[in-house]
Structures are given as structure tokens and as C-alpha cells.
Amino acid sequence: MIELKGVAKTFQRGDHVVRAVTSVDLTIEGGEFVTVLGPSGCGKTTLLHMLGGFETPTKGTVTIDGQVVTGPGRDRGMVFQDATLFPWRTVSANVAWPLEVNGVPKRAARLQSAALLEKVGLEKFGNAFPGELSGGMRQRAALARTLAMEPSVLLMDEPFGALDAQTREIMQEELMRLWQESDLTVIFITHDISEAIFLGDRVIVMGVSPGRVIEDFKVELDRPRTAEARNDPRILEYRSHLWGLLAHAPSSPSGNGSQIT
Numbered sequence: 001m002i003e004l005k006g007v008a009k010t011f012q013r014g015d016h017v018v019r020a021v022t023s024v025d026l027t028i029e030g031g032e033f034v035t036v037l038g039p040s041g042c043g044k045t046t047l048l049h050m051l052g053g054f055e056t057p058t059k060g061t062v063t064i065d066g067q068v069v070t071g072p073g074r075d076r077g078m079v080f081q082d083a084t085l086f087p088w089r090t091v092s093a094n095v096a097w098p099l100e101v102n103g104v105p106k107r108a109a110r111l112q113s114a115a116l117l118e119k120v121g122l123e124k125f126g127n128a129f130p131g132e133l134s135g136g137m138r139q140r141a142a143l144a145r146t147l148a149m150e151p152s153v154l155l156m157d158e159p160f161g162a163l164d165a166q167t168r169e170i171m172q173e174e175l176m177r178l179w180q181e182s183d184l185t186v187i188f189i190t191h192d193i194s195e196a197i198f199l200g201d202r203v204i205v206m207g208v209s210p211g212r213v214i215e216d217f218k219v220e221l222d223r224p225r226t227a228e229a230r231n232d233p234r235i236l237e238y239r240s241h242l243w244g245l246l247a248h249a250p251s252s253p254s255g256n257g258s259q260i261t
């Protein structure tokens with residue numbers, strides 16, 4: 001279980017203080033799939049980084065299974081918007097890398113890497129280099145590499161944001177399937193309302209100035225969700241509710257123009 005209690009984060013920029021996140025109280029149960037939706041600059045990445053232990057809260061605490069998060073740990077895997085693979089290593093070697101770093105013998109690491117690549121549908125591309133892959137394939141490889149560490153929590157920061165609409169839907173369905181077959185807790189950031197609804201058990205809606213949680217919205221769509229769930233009439237209702245929330249939230253004075261879609 002993940003618990004955030006009175007979590008706030010401020011940054012000093014020049015002579016003024018940026019309140020990136022203020023007083024967030026949130027409980028996420030093990031195995032939940034939680035999506036975080038909000039306009040640019042509302043503190044989504046900051047929140048995720050505090051969960052990952054890459055940033056320390058200015059106030060409040062983040063605990064995982066009762067332990068206060070004080071830094072990054074193997075229990076939490078991070079997937080970024082742009083797949084960060086080593087361009088000089090093959091896909092298979094990229095996925096094996098964290099295993100090798102953690103002392104798994106090379107042969108065993110490569111075998112595990114092959115199994116992971118199969119899991120994400122890249123079994124035929126182990127010998128390819130990242131530059132030879134499409135954006136979606138690179139993102140699958142990055143996911144396989146994160147999964148190699150067998151995290152219990154997967155932190156995903158707009159992982160499909162750079163993909164075309166069709167690839168994005170395929171990736172969403174595959175992530176859904178992977179999660180369903182695992183015990184993973186997933187916290188997934190997105191700008192896309194439909195993506196937040198389709199994936200999430202809950203959508204945490206954030207607002208700006210200051211960055212904060214404005215609603216914890218429960219998605220009642222049945223599990224497992226396949227492509228057909230996209231036609232569920234409740235989605236329209238959910239969409240218009242979430243649109244309303246975001247439209248009435250103040251917009252970020254320093255937002256970089258990222259769009260809610």
C-alpha cells in the first residue's frame with residue numbers, strides 16, 4: 001500500500017518559490033491501476049518523482065508498505081515519456097542490462113531478457129538496435145527493461161504520449177493485459193482523458209496554481225478491459241465529467257502548452 005500524507009513540494013526558482021504540489025493525501029492499494037490526469041505544470045511528474053524517491057517532499061511523507069520513501073529502490077520501476085535505451089546496445093542487451101548490473105550472470109540475464117521481450121511482443125527484435133525500432137517498439141523495450149527488475153510498483157510518466165493514436169491504443173491494451181497477469185501496482189500519468197479512463201481503476205485529477213488533487217474519481221468499468229470496453233456508454237459520461245473538472249480548473253500561468261485531449 002502506498003500512502004501520501006500532507007505531501008507538498010516547493011522549488012526555489014530565482015527569487016520566488018514554486019509550489020509544485022500542495023497537501024496531497026492519497027492512498028493507493030497494492031495491485032491498483034491509478035491514472036493521474038491534469039494540465040501541464042500541475043505537478044504530476046513531481047508527484048511521481050516523490051513516489052520514485054527521486055525528489056524529497058518539502059512537507060509530509062510518502063510511505064510504501066509502512067516504510068518512508070527516502071530514495072529510489074528496486075521495488076519501484078519508472079517508465080518515461082521517451083524510451084531511454086542505450087543506442088549502442090541491442091534491444092536484448094538493453095533489457096539484460098539492469099540484471100547484469102545487479103550481478104545476474106550474463107547468460108542467465110540474456111535468457112530472462114528473451115522471456116521479457118516475449119512478454120512485450122518483441123521476441124523477434126532482440127538483436128535489433130534501438131534506432132531500428134518504431135516509437136511504440138522502443139517503449140515496449142523500455143517497459144521490458146523496467147520489468148526486468150521485478151518491481152512491485154510501476155511509475156509511468158506519459159509513456160505513450162509520443163505515439164500515434166492507433167499505436168497508443170494497442171499499447172494501452174497490452175499494458176492492461178500485462179498488469180492483469182501480474183500483481184503490479186501502476187501509477188500512470190497522462191494528459192489524455194480517454195486513456196486515463198480506459199486504464200484506471202481511479203483517475204486522480206490534479207489542478208494547477210498550486211498543484212493539487214482536485215478529485216479522486218472512481219472508474220466503474222468491468223475488468224478485464226479489452227478493446228470493447230472503449231465502447232462502453234459510461235465512458236462518455238466520465239469524459240464529460242472530467243472535461244468539466246479540467247475546464248473549470250485554473251490554467252497554469254507557466255504551462256508549456258501541453259494539451260488535454
Ligand SMILES: Nc1ncnc2c1ncn2[C@@H]1O[C@H](COP(=O)(O)OP(=O)(O)OP(=O)(O)O)[C@@H](O)[C@H]1O
Nearest residue numbers: 011013018020039040041042043044045046047258
Ligand atoms: N527541478 C525543478 N526546479 C524548479 N521548478 C520545478 C522543478 N521541477 C518542476 N518544477 C515546477 O513545478 C511545477 C510542476 O512541474 P511538473 O513537471 O511536476 O508538472 P507536470 O504536471 O508534470 O507538467 P507536464 O504535464 O508539462 O509534464 C511547474 O511549475 C514546474 O516549473
Ligand SMILES: [Mg+2]
Nearest residue numbers: 044045046157
Ligand atoms: Mg510532467
